[in-house]
Amino acid sequence: MTEAFLHYIWQHQMVSSNLFTTNGQPVAVHRVGDLNRDAGPDFFNSHLSIDGVEWAGNIEVHLRSSDWNAHRHSQDPAYNNVILHVVYEHDCDIRLQNGTVPPTLELRRFIHPALVANYDSLMEPSSDDSIPCAQRLPQVPGFIVDSFLDRLTAERIEAKSQVVRRLLEESRGSWEQTCYWLIAHYFGGKVNALPFELLAKATDQRLLARWKDNPQRVEALLMGQAGLLEGYFEDDYPRLLQADYEALQAGASLKPVSGYLWRFFRLRPSAFPTIRISQFAHLVASSSNLFSTLLETPEADRLEKLFDCQAADYWNNHYRFDQSSSRSTVKRLGRMQAQLLIINAWVPLLFVYGEVRGQQQYKDQAIGILEQLPPEDNAVLRRCQAAGLNASNAARSQALLQLHNNYCLNRRCLNCRIGHSIIKQIPQEK
Numbered sequence: 001m002t003e004a005f006l007h008y009i010w011q012h013q014m015v016s017s018n019l020f021t022t023n024g025q026p027v028a029v030h031r032v033g034d035l036n037r038d039a040g041p042d043f044f045n046s047h048l049s050i051d052g053v054e055w056a057g058n059i060e061v062h063l064r065s066s067d068w069n070a071h072r073h074s075q076d077p078a079y080n081n082v083i084l085h086v087v088y089e090h091d092c093d094i095r096l097q098n099g100t101v102p103p104t105l106e107l108r109r110f111i112h113p114a115l116v117a118n119y120d121s122l123m124e125p126s127s128d129d130s131i132p133c134a135q136r137l138p139q140v141p142g143f144i145v146d147s148f149l150d151r152l153t154a155e156r157i158e159a160k161s162q163v164v165r166r167l168l169e170e171s172r173g174s175w176e177q178t179c180y181w182l183i184a185h186y187f188g189g190k191v192n193a194l195p196f197e198l199l200a201k202a203t204d205q206r207l208l209a210r211w212k213d214n215p216q217r218v219e220a221l222l223m224g225q226a227g228l229l230e231g232y233f234e235d236d237y238p239r240l241l242q243a244d245y246e247a248l249q250a251g252a253s254l255k256p257v258s259g260y261l262w263r264f265f266r267l268r269p270s271a272f273p274t275i276r277i278s279q280f281a282h283l284v285a286s287s288s289n290l291f292s293t294l295l296e297t298p299e300a301d302r303l304e305k306l307f308d309c310q311a312a313d314y315w316n317n318h319y320r321f322d323q324s325s326s327r328s329t330v331k332r333l334g335r336m337q338a339q340l341l342i343i344n345a346w347v348p349l350l351f352v353y354g355e356v357r358g359q360q361q362y363k364d365q366a367i368g369i370l371e372q373l374p375p376e377d378n379a380v381l382r383r384c385q386a387a388g389l390n391a392s393n394a395a396r397s398q399a400l401l402q403l404h405n406n407y408c409l410n411r412r413c414l415n416c417r418i419g420h421s422i423i424k425q426i427p428q429e430k
């Protein structure tokens, strides 16, 4: 038994309908009260009748009555308006600051043992990586799982919106700039997100827009600003970029980021920053108003094509300047990476756009795009699948990731609608 579970029991009134205080007075609950997560009593504004007399005030919940004294509530005026002390186990009488003894309700007499057993089963430490309630999931009605997962899709997008809001604030409300910075951030993947973001911030989008039909110039500008064109090169291509960048530098005050920021270590060569910057240059060069273009593209397959950009031909047989590789392959970003960019960057941006503008249609468009995309494939989703939680699209896989990472891993079963459905299952009496 935990205090959090007692709060839950009281909040959802998972108790028998015939309640009595420890003095044998009948209790009728008209309003459980508002759960208070700050200092002071646990429930505010409760409304009860005790022995036929109506009371309005606060309720304090403890595992044992003696916790009242241990927490020194009898010396705290914040507890003067406690009308009922709800405890799991009554082990002593307690007093308010004015010396009166508040009525006590000992819950263990009124909770069905199955509720406690269900809760305990969810809290049991697991010996493997499986979803803790996997065995009980078949007993949860599908509509409960579906409606909760629908909510978690939005919750996951909200969680991802933090980066969007930060960049929107930094750009002073410019959606185009936020979009450019955000996409750059996610182009860097986990390892080079920050240098990519710094690169985008150091390179004015308007300057790039001037060369929008000349991807090589855009690449020269971005490679130079990335600090990757410094020194002597053997190959013609980096020398060309270098010359272009020097010419551009003469006409604008350009401050490159440090080339030392970029990480190549432990990356697949196709994800090297050199390749990604070239691909990003081609994406930026393909549209001077990326945000507006994306906004007018509600179809996931068209978005994929837009993002699935190709690095310059030089990179077909190079991963770094002056280092040729034996195999020649066209370096496209690839469908999977394009889908990740849509999921992580574009969908949260579109969602925030709808929220800030108060236009639900854009939030719906964001969810609609996720629904058109296939689910991701990773270890967490395979674990969910083993428990019978399947994803047919990215909206559902995003919800499952949110469920696993933010609920199951932290055992927030009391905040989970699936957990609620499991806890309240009481076997039929024969």
Ligand code: SF4
Pocket: 122, 131, 132, 133, 134, 403, 407, 408, 409, 411, 412, 413, 416, 417, 418, 419, 420, 422
């Ligand atoms: S958080 Fe929900 S889905 Fe996860 S183990 Fe608890 S009850 Fe099950």
